[in-house]
Amino acid sequence: MTSSDSRPRRDPLDLVAGLVVVAMLALGAWLWRDGPLGPLPMHFDVHGAVDRWGDRASLAEVVAATAIGFACVYGILIWMGRALAPDAPGRRGLRATGLIMVCLAIMIAGISTAMAYGDFSAPQGSGRRLMTALLALLFLVVGALMGKAGPNPFVGMRSYWTFKSRHAWDKSNRMMGRLYFWIGAAALIAAPFLDPGTVTPALVTAILLATAASFIEGLRAWRADPERHLP
Secondary structure: OOOHHHOOOOOHHHHHHHHHHHHHHHHHHHHHHHOOOOOEEEEEOOOOOEEEEEOHHHHHHHHHHHHHHHHHHHHHHHHHHOOOOOOOHHHHHHHHHHHHHHHHHHHHHHHHHHHHHOOOOOOOOHHHHHHHHHHHHHHHHHHHHHOOOOOOOOOOOOOHHHHHOHHHHHHHHHHHHHHHHHHHHHHHHHOOOOOHHHHHHHHHHHHHHHHHHHHHHHHHHHHHOOOOOOO
């Protein structure tokens, strides 16, 4: 008889991910049934100003679609980790990726709620400031976790050379994680005090530059890696 202790233990993160999916679907149902009638912001330009409006049904559909997409991605990560030992580095890297996805889903739920109930009637309205702060917090959280994520199809610097060299993957994503974290922290501090029309484009520009720098760092690390896979 096999002892119950020999069974693989369920990762608590899987339960959290399931609860996040249920909560997002519930949020979508709430918005569809009892959310503000609108018009509600559906899209923002580079300055953080609303450039497309919709109704509560449209926002509810976005939330529900995000929940389903997140569930599919997290399921793929579980499937990818099944062939790995529980203490394998690759398994830990996939778990870190799953944690990033959970944080992203929670942040998207928060952003969707802010879109429904925030004040976007004025350029300096609380809704725009809150959206800027949430976007900054998203990059801060993702940046704090990025360096621990292993190679995967969904999160991180996914380039030709980062998939051909684990050294390049680690160097590129650790750099991107550090840059995202500090950029997000600076924008989060500035969000309550400065004009959202200034903070948001500065945040977007800094993130694009950080991504480009991490892309180049991945190439440099790949070229310096004697164990890299050549084309």
